Each structure stands twice: as C-alpha cells, then as structure tokens.
Amino acid sequence: MDRIAIISDIHSNMPALEAVLADIKERGIKRIICLGDLVGKGANPKEVVDIIRNTCETVVKGNWDYLVAEVADGETMKWNNIRLDEEQIDFLKNLPLYIEFYISGKLVRMCHAAPNDVFLRIRSNCTVEEKSVLFNPPKNGAKECDVLIYGDIHVAYIQNFNQKTLINVGSVGVPLQVSQASYAILEGKLDERTEAPISFTLVRVPYDVEKAVRDAKEAKVPNFEKYSHELNYGQVYRP
Numbered sequence: 001m002d003r004i005a006i007i008s009d010i011h012s013n014m015p016a017l018e019a020v021l022a023d024i025k026e027r028g029i030k031r032i033i034c035l036g037d038l039v040g041k042g043a044n045p046k047e048v049v050d051i052i053r054n055t056c057e058t059v060v061k062g063n064w065d066y067l068v069a070e071v072a073d074g075e076t077m078k079w080n081n082i083r084l085d086e087e088q089i090d091f092l093k094n095l096p097l098y099i100e101f102y103i104s105g106k107l108v109r110m111c112h113a114a115p116n117d118v119f120l121r122i123r124s125n126c127t128v129e130e131k132s133v134l135f136n137p138p139k140n141g142a143k144e145c146d147v148l149i150y151g152d153i154h155v156a157y158i159q160n161f162n163q164k165t166l167i168n169v170g171s172v173g174v175p176l177q178v179s180q181a182s183y184a185i186l187e188g189k190l191d192e193r194t195e196a197p198i199s200f201t202l203v204r205v206p207y208d209v210e211k212a213v214r215d216a217k218e219a220k221v222p223n224f225e226k227y228s229h230e231l232n233y234g235q236v237y238r239p
C-alpha cells in the first residue's frame with residue numbers, strides 16, 4: 001500500500017506545521033502533497049514557504065498564495081508579500097491549480113477550493129448539488145473524478161454521495177472546530193486503474209497554540225485579534 005499525507009492552509013503558522021511534519025515522519029510517510037494557502041495570517045510566511053518547498057512533492061495554489069504573490073493589495077497581503085523574496089514569489093505564482101492521479105482504481109483530483117477557481121467556497125453544509133460541481137472535468141478532455149480532496153474552508157470532513165467521495169483535509173495553521181492542526185492520509189495502490197481497497201484518514205495533531213499566538217503578536221501581524229481568536233477558539237472571529 002502507498003501512503004500520501006495531504007496538508008493544507010498552513011497560513012504561516014510554524015509551530016503547527018512542525019507538529020504535523022513530525023507526526024507524518026513518525027508514521028513513516030514519505031510523500032506529502034500541499035493544497036495551498038501557505039502564507040497569510042501567522043508570523044512566518046518566509047519560513048513556511050521554504051519548508052513546504054523542501055518537503056512537499058506537489059503544491060497547488062490557494063487564494064491567499066494568489067493574493068499575496070500576485071495582487072499584494074491591502075495591509076495583510078502587503079505585510080506577507082514584503083517578507084518573501086523574489087524566488088518565493090515566483091514559486092507561489094507558478095503553482096498549478098490542481099493535480100490528479102489514479103489510486104486503487106479511483107481518479108483522485110486535489111485542489112485548494114475548486115479545480116479551476118481558488119475563490120469558489122464550498123462549505124461543509126452546502127447541498128450535494130452545490131458540492132457536485134467539484135467533480136466536474138476542469139478542462140476539455142478531462143474526466144469527472146471519483147474522489148475530490150480540497151482545503152480552503154478549514155473544516156475537515158469526509159462525505160460520500162452519488163458514488164463519489166468528497167474530502168476536506170482541514171487546516172494545519174488555522175484549524176476550526178477543534179484547535180488542533182488537521183491533515184489527511186490517503187492510502188491505496190498508487191497508479192492502479194483496477195479497484196482495490198482505499199482509505200482516507202483525518203488526523204488531528206496538538207501543537208503549541210500559545211507559541212503561535214505569541215509569535216504573531218511579536219511579529220505584529222495585521223488583524224492579530226482576529227487571528228488569535230481563531231487559533232484559541234477554533235471559530236471564525238465575529239466582533
């Protein structure tokens with residue numbers, strides 16, 4: 001069996017990323033795919049981009065990666081942009097929007113929010129009809145996928161419907177509902193077109209939330225109150 005760890009939405013949170021990478025290593029998993037939103041919100045955009053480049057075999061583009069590297073408008077995006085060097089900006093600009101491969105007879109597609117749109121937000125409580133668009137072929141000649149794995153909403157869940165499986169891996173750096181870093185493990189026979197056993201695991205990893213909050217305060221990240229609320233309570237901040 002082949003095992004792949006899928007991480008997403010690190011948002012510059014180093015203590016959370018380190019805890020997740022240590023857990024992946026402890027389990028002996030060698031392959032890691034990242035579903036975007038490396039930067040934004042937390043204290044360490046530069047360090048996080050470097051670590052992700054060195055540890056992940058594939059990285060897809062998130063909405064924050066796009067906004068920080070390619071738009072850089074507004075206080076938060078500028079704060080992140082100026083902390084990255086030219087090579088890191090180029091790396092974020094050139095990320096693909098999705099990747100796909102076969103595992104245990106299933107065509108698996110992975111993206112940040114939707115295969116062709118980093119801004120389409122499909123929440124866990126959306127209807128099956130709304131969620132179904134994620135399985136559509138992203139370009140002419142592509143196929144409908146069997147399994148779609150995404151990030152963006154920071155809420156981890158697995159749902160089966162209409163012979164398909166939809167998985168959100170949650171967020172490493174700004175996890176909602178439970179204040180522990182979230183990621184997923186996919187296990188099956190890689191590049192196998194014949195159906196075989198396959199498994200999807202959602203993992204939660206405790207990490208030093210206090211340190212992440214302290215680092216962000218010291219770094220004077222924009223919207224610190226909102227960020228610390230999200231880390232401490234696992235809820236979107238509503239003042």
Ligand SMILES: [Mn+2]
Pocket residue numbers: 009011037062064152153
């Ligand atoms: Mn995000």
